[in-house]
Amino acid sequence: MENHNHEANINQDYLCNGLPQVLVLEPPPVFKFHGEQLSKIFHFLKAWESPLPLHQYLTINSQSVKAVLSAGTTPITPDIIRLIPSLGIIVTTSAGLNHIDLQECRRRQISIATAGTLYSEDAADLAVGLLIDVFRKISTADRYVRRGLWASQRDYQFPLGSKLGGKQVGIVGLGSIGLNVAKRLEAFGCNILYNSRKKKPSVPYPYYPDVCDLATHCDVLIICCGLTDETHHMINKKVLLELGKEGVIINVGRGAVIDEKEMVECLLQEEIAGAGLDVFENEPNVPKELFSLENVVLSPHRAVHSEETLMALCDLVVGNFEAFFSNKPLLTPLVED
Amino acid sequence: MENHNHEANINQDYLCNGLPQVLVLEPPPVFKFHGEQLSKIFHFLKAWESPLPLHQYLTINSQSVKAVLSAGTTPITPDIIRLIPSLGIIVTTSAGLNHIDLQECRRRQISIATAGTLYSEDAADLAVGLLIDVFRKISTADRYVRRGLWASQRDYQFPLGSKLGGKQVGIVGLGSIGLNVAKRLEAFGCNILYNSRKKKPSVPYPYYPDVCDLATHCDVLIICCGLTDETHHMINKKVLLELGKEGVIINVGRGAVIDEKEMVECLLQEEIAGAGLDVFENEPNVPKELFSLENVVLSPHRAVHSEETLMALCDLVVGNFEAFFSNKPLLTPLVED
Structure with missing residues (x-):
């Protein structure tokens, strides 16, 4: 992973314990393999670690959340999106986007960053x-x-x-x-x-x-x-x-x-x-x-499982969140045709 | 397999039951899959079907044999070659030639046809x-x-x-x-x-x-x-x-x-x-x-096991033996460098 000067340009409002808050609905592979490094850069709210049902967890914890990291399995429905009123960006580590309600994201002007052609x-x-x-x-x-x-x-x-x-x-x-x-x-x-x-x-x-x-x-x-x-x-x-x-x-x-x-x-x-x-x-x-x-x-859904690619993905996730929190253009924004 | 006009140009001396004689030391894959078709073209002496030890089988059966089909496993040693006094050609279905004593073949002017680059x-x-x-x-x-x-x-x-x-x-x-x-x-x-x-x-x-x-x-x-x-x-x-x-x-x-x-x-x-x-x-x-x-x-030594390639090999084996028995140039002669 590259060295990032993480706090330099980041809007201080988004910080928790000095780090930007990111909600994670389920553990993406990048998180399992590079979670420790990522945790030095972002403050993660790990929904899956809570015993509460997801809706209840979000109601309690997501009021100030602006960023979501998605692994592509938990559907991000209009219901879920409504429970995260400040949501501004979803970074998904999946290649597909079928788990995200794109219409609701458009309506709410939520940016989406994808894995691009990384996989x-x-x-x-x-x-x-x-x-x-x-x-x-x-x-x-x-x-x-x-x-x-x-x-x-x-x-x-x-x-x-x-x-x-x-x-x-x-x-x-x-x-x-x-x-x-x-x-x-x-x-x-x-x-x-x-x-x-x-x-x-x-x-x-x-x-x-x-x-x-x-x-x-x-x-x-x-x-x-x-x-x-x-x-x-x-x-x-x-x-x-x-x-x-x-x-x-x-x-x-x-x-x-x-x-x-x-x-x-x-x-x-x-x-x-x-x-x-x-x-x-x-x-x-x-x-x-x-x-x-x-x-x-x-094969257990592993088309994109190589060490080299997950390392590059980790850099991409960090880069997209940093761009968002610094009001810069995303590295790999969703381009709809 | 192509249609071959098998008897047209073939020297009648080599025939047994109207077919050219070919000694086979062990069953090559091409034989297992296309043996029936090949048996209409050649009269095969199947050494491995005899209860006799190979040396004894050859002493009794190989006096008039001019052609050997080899699968590449039984070593074709100077001893074996001596027991086939009229041997003129070895067609091997293997890619490698390490089972054949090339020096003895050169000395005896025995031609070798290989699988070429088929595999x-x-x-x-x-x-x-x-x-x-x-x-x-x-x-x-x-x-x-x-x-x-x-x-x-x-x-x-x-x-x-x-x-x-x-x-x-x-x-x-x-x-x-x-x-x-x-x-x-x-x-x-x-x-x-x-x-x-x-x-x-x-x-x-x-x-x-x-x-x-x-x-x-x-x-x-x-x-x-x-x-x-x-x-x-x-x-x-x-x-x-x-x-x-x-x-x-x-x-x-x-x-x-x-x-x-x-x-x-x-x-x-x-x-x-x-x-x-x-x-x-x-x-x-x-x-x-x-x-x-x-x-x-x-993998059980299967680099060259595809239906398409075995079919092509079958044609190549037939073509090389027919060339030999008709005194024509072999299709895929061993070229030593």
Whole structure:
């Protein structure tokens, strides 16, 4: 973490014990790993440590709170926002924003700072890692060796995998993560296609405005988009049937972009070939039917978990709060289109 | 598999039941998956199906054999070669050639056909897959989710991984596999360095003639070379200590390029950070100490196991034998330098 001269330009009204007050609804990963350092810079009100229900905690403690740090799990609803009457900024450490009521924030003129594109490379790396794992059965092979089966089952032929080169890979959501996935998979000889809200003029890949049409043309779908009303359950049984029996789905976006129940059915009935999933509809609950399948790879929402990125995130969180408390432009403000 | 007009140009002397005779010492994967199709083209003598010891089997059955198909595990020693007096060609489905006594083959003017660069992309894909897995703990995370621990251990923070971008990756053996690994990892933002017998004039990456010196400058070593007298145990404790506590080793070359005992010691004593291993010194036996480590990913020598590649290999095996039996140039002859 960089050295910050924290008190120099900060409006003294916001201070508690000499430090600016920040309300935290639930512990974000950056807090767990760099909490001690952050606590030297900000005075944190830790809602989750109180035995009180959140509404009651906020009613008692949030009257003077101007800043919230969010990890992206506790929904920041109009109700919650009303209980923090002086709220001026939400800094979220999540890549997605679906947990924040943006309309209420606009109405109240609450600024939002996001993680920007900080996670894009980590998320893309994991998407490719999950894809190679499903195609080449790496986790399954690791289990096989650890159980001692390689040496004991000499006549057993471990099943073949699939080659990445030459595959048609459809990226759903060609933002910063999707573009990083595309760049990586081109180096493996994959052909990239994509779906997104709009055609991207600067991009060489074929555009499919209809995700079902994209699925028809693909061996793999990689979900890289955020969760919105439009993307909720966008990947349903119809899309998965178009992806087909040899098709693989990867999700590093948000769980509810896929209709999870229909995907599980397709996997159980072998209507698609496999899945690599970092996100789920009802985290941390994962459909138990998936636990016994050899053609899925399950990851506990960790697309953006690397030491290097969390360190950079820590700097970004500090920088955004300091900018806010000093009336300077945020480093990574939410830009709505 | 392509359609071949098999008998058209083939010297009739080599036929048995109308098909050219091919001796197979042990079942290669291509044989298990495409054996039935191949058996329509060649008459196979399957040494491993006989209860006789190999030497005795060969003495009785190999007098007229001109062609051998090898999977790369049974050593083809001068002793074995002497028992096949008419031997004219060995087609090996392995990428490595360390199982064949090349000197004896040269002396006897026995041609060798290899798998060429057929496996390079699959092997490179697996090398990158193993690297992402070790860095981002994919197999470990999959175990964690499957055991139901994500939902039950809400306060546990799954350990952070490492970011690929910006890492110094040293490739040991910059042949066809190594170059494919380099191409892929450049797309992840890794910096490529390499060691090989000679500096490659057409390659932009920094060359380190000494592997220990390479390790000093690297976060990751990826072993892509074959096994020779020079590369045997080339990666020893000294090299691993230079790689260091944060260093990761990946092996898709041959097991004995690494001194396995010293590597296991380094892993147990946390003198290196992790390993992704597709090959081992004494396959299919894997050091049991590795089974309980969370920072290793174990793969049962499957760098070249994809359906697409085995299908292409099948065509290559058929093409090389047909060329030999028709006195035409081999498709993928061994080129010695």
